[in-house]
Amino acid sequence: MRRPLHPAVRVALGVLGPLLLLAAWQAYVRLADVDPILLPAPTDVAASLVDDRSLLWDAFVVTGQEVLLGLATALVLGAGLAILMHLSAIVRAMLGPLVIGIQAVPIPVLAPVLVFWLGFGVGPKIVIVAIICFFPVVINTLDALDRVDPDLGRLLQTMGASRRQRLRWVELPAALPAALSGAKVAVAIAGIAAVFAEYAGAEQGSEGLGLLINSARFSLATDRAFAAVFILAVFAVLTTGALALAQRLLAPWAHRRPGAPR
Amino acid sequence: MxxxxxxxxxxxxxxxxxxxxxxxxxxxxxxxxxxxxxxxxxxxxxxxxxxxxxxxxxxxxxxxxxxxxxxxxxxxxxxxxxxAALMPQRDLLLPWLDARDNVALPLRLAGSGRREARAAADALLDRVELGRFARSRPDELSGGMRQRVSFLRALATERxxxxxxxxxxxxxxxxxxxxxxxxxxxxxxxxxxxxxxxxxxxxxxxxxxxxxxxxxxxxxxxxxxxxxxxxxxxxxxxxxxxxxxxxxxxxxxxxxxxxxxxxxx
CATH class of the missing domain: 3.40.50.300 (P-loop containing nucleotide triphosphate hydrolases)
Structure with missing residues (x-):
């Protein structure tokens, strides 16, 4: 069996991995004399993070809001739809193909329609992030609901439990860890979804990281574009960590403690 | 039916x-x-x-x-x-509930409030000297202990x-x-x-x-x-x-x- 690492060692290794990558990247750019417009050195990106911090922060606030609201919408609607599909064979048959089909629609096709309906504000971006994050939440939750031990439901039946009580006491708690796992998968792609959503346009003064990346590329400020990407990556790591923590707090039974009696 | x-x-x-x-x-x-x-x-x-x-x-x-x-x-x-109250072969305790809430479950399903059901479960656990395990989740209990809790859950129904x-x-x-x-x-x-x-x-x-x-x-x-x-x-x-x-x-x-x-x- 794989031995678990001490938490401090795990964090140190988690920092060391990216640092090694950055060192290799720095060495490559310097030794191969790569054009900074094509690929800036990590030190240039770091300099941009400091110099453009106000610009980057304002853009991050917008994108962060889109990601978190989109993700929350996906979690609520995705889990809700999964429960409906679990309870009703008709809903499942009707919406199953639709859920998969919508996932295949490219965002650039969808974005203009949503902007037309909802305007250039934050609305269409939240919808796009929600649509992208929706799929892993629905699939994971539905799968977990389907895999609940049927004997648990039968036992509750002998206690006179109603369908609603079986859902409340057995199926929902059993599906919770999987729904949060779905959200963890979703959060990794939510940032990309927000960036693409922003390409469809935004109101003056409410540009997020996506538009910042776009304008930086046009003005050949590649270091600023990379600084924005760096922020997106760190944000994804932090939100995934927050979800993992939520999973431990909300579903502690899903993490078996080492040394527990069997 | x-x-x-x-x-x-x-x-x-x-x-x-x-x-x-x-x-x-x-x-x-x-x-x-x-x-x-x-x-x-x-x-x-x-x-x-x-x-x-x-x-x-x-x-x-x-x-x-x-x-x-x-x-x-x-x-x-x-x-x-x-x-009838059933005690199954596998204990079938709900992993997300501690021993007390597992014992209290049939009472909650029958409409008892949380406090009332927990008090009844505590009384059952205390009577058989399992009170110290009341807050333990099933994955923290041994197989024999889980079966005891499962039996108490069946007793709790008063059927x-x-x-x-x-x-x-x-x-x-x-x-x-x-x-x-x-x-x-x-x-x-x-x-x-x-x-x-x-x-x-x-x-x-x-x-x-x-x-x-x-x-x-x-x-x-x-x-x-x-x-x-x-x-x-x-x-x-x-x-x-x-x-x-x-x-x-x-x-x-x-x-x-x-x-x-x-x-x-």
């Missing part, structure tokens, strides 16, 4: 004088497609009596138990049962009829013996009517007041054996009456199996 051919009557609690017998089953037949599982089984459990149901694997013992618990209906025959489905089947020999004593003590403290399904002949002789032996599929009752060995709590495997009961159960099973082989040739 419609039943194909049999009739089921669940007595409404509390049982009146007319329903003094917690379980009466007559001519129970159950088929799964062309496969006949139970063929005309008669079964009674008297108040505060422990009846052990023994038979070869696949003879329909658990099917019969599920009928008594209302999870299945007979294809023919009549079943008149008091509301007159307890259905125990191979309650020690998943445990090692020493834990099984400990738990059997523990269970006999609990039943002496709070007498209930018990239908115990087991494939363990010794277990049946040690716990049962009567043992019903089912034959191979399609199963009917091949023997009804009284165990006159005193209270279950004080029985030992070496008691002459227990040894005698075991021998008679074995003989009945062997005869039934031999008859099955003769019929098959």
């Amino acid at each position: 419609g039943y194909p051919g049999g009739s089921v009557r669940v007595q409404s609690p509390p049982s009146g004088p007319a329903a003094a017998r917690p379980l009466t089953a007559r001519g129970i037949v159950r088929r799964f497609g062309d496969l006949a599982v139970l063929d005309g089984v008669d079964l009674d459990v008297a108040p505060h009596e422990t009846v052990a149901l023994v038979g070869p694997s696949g003879c329909g013992k658990s099917t019969l138990l599920e009928m008594v618990c209302g999870l299945q209906a007979p294809d023919a025959g009549t079943l008149d049962a008091a509301p 007159e009829l307890l259905c125990l489905d191979e309650p020690f089947g998943a445990l090692d020999a020493i834990t099984r013996e400990e738990l059997r004593h523990w269970l006999a003590e609990r039943l002496e403290e709070r007498p209930r009517s018990v239908l115990l399904v087991t494939h363990d002949v010794e277990e049946a002789a040690l716990l049962g007041d009567r043992v019903i032996v089912l034959g191979p599929r399609p199963a009917g009752v091949v023997a009804r054996i009284s165990v006159d060995a005193g209270p279950a709590r004080r029985r030992e495997a070496t008691d002459p009456a227990v040894v005698d009961a075991r021998r008679r159960i074995h003989d009945a099973l062997r005869t039934a199996m031999r008859g099955d082989e003769v019929a098959a040739t």
Whole structure:
């Protein structure tokens, strides 16, 4: 069996991995004399993070809001739809193909329609992030609901439990860890979804990281574009960590403690 | 709810004088497609009596138990049962609830408030000195401890009829013996009517007041054996009456199996 690492060692290794990558990247750019417009050195990106911090922060606030609201919408609607599909064979048959089909629609096709309906504000971006994050939440939750031990439901039946009580006491708690796992998968792609959503346009003064990346590329400020990407990556790591923590707090039974009696 | 051919009557609690017998089953037949599982089984459990149901694997013992618990209906025959509490072979404790809330679960489902149900569960756990495990989740308990909690959950319902489905089947020999004593003590403290399904002949002789032996599929009752060995709590495997009961159960099973082989040739 794989031995678990001490938490401090795990964090140190988690920092060391990216640092090694950055060192290799720095060495490559310097030794191969790569054009900074094509690929800036990590030190240039770091300099941009400091110099453009106000610009980057304002853009991050917008994108962060889109990601978190989109993700929350996906979690609520995705889990809700999964429960409906679990309870009703008709809903499942009707919406199953639709859920998969919508996932295949490219965002650039969808974005203009949503902007037309909802305007250039934050609305269409939240919808796009929600649509992208929706799929892993629905699939994971539905799968977990389907895999609940049927004997648990039968036992509750002998206690006179109603369908609603079986859902409340057995199926929902059993599906919770999987729904949060779905959200963890979703959060990794939510940032990309927000960036693409922003390409469809935004109101003056409410540009997020996506538009910042776009304008930086046009003005050949590649270091600023990379600084924005760096922020997106760190944000994804932090939100995934927050979800993992939520999973431990909300579903502690899903993490078996080492040394527990069997 | 419609039943194909049999009739089921669940007595409404509390049982009146007319329903003094917690379980009466007559001519129970159950088929799964062309496969006949139970063929005309008669079964009674008297108040505060422990009846052990023994038979070869696949003879329909658990099917019969599920009928008594209302999870299945007979294809023919009549079943008149008091509301039953089930203790399954696997403990089936809810992993997200601690021991106290698992014991309190049937009370919550019956409409009790959280505080009231927890107080009742705490009282049950304290009485058997398991109070210190009240806040432990099932994954923090040993197999024997989980089965104890599972039994207390069945007791918590205050239902007159307890259905125990191979309650020690998943445990090692020493834990099984400990738990059997523990269970006999609990039943002496709070007498209930018990239908115990087991494939363990010794277990049946040690716990049962009567043992019903089912034959191979399609199963009917091949023997009804009284165990006159005193209270279950004080029985030992070496008691002459227990040894005698075991021998008679074995003989009945062997005869039934031999008859099955003769019929098959």
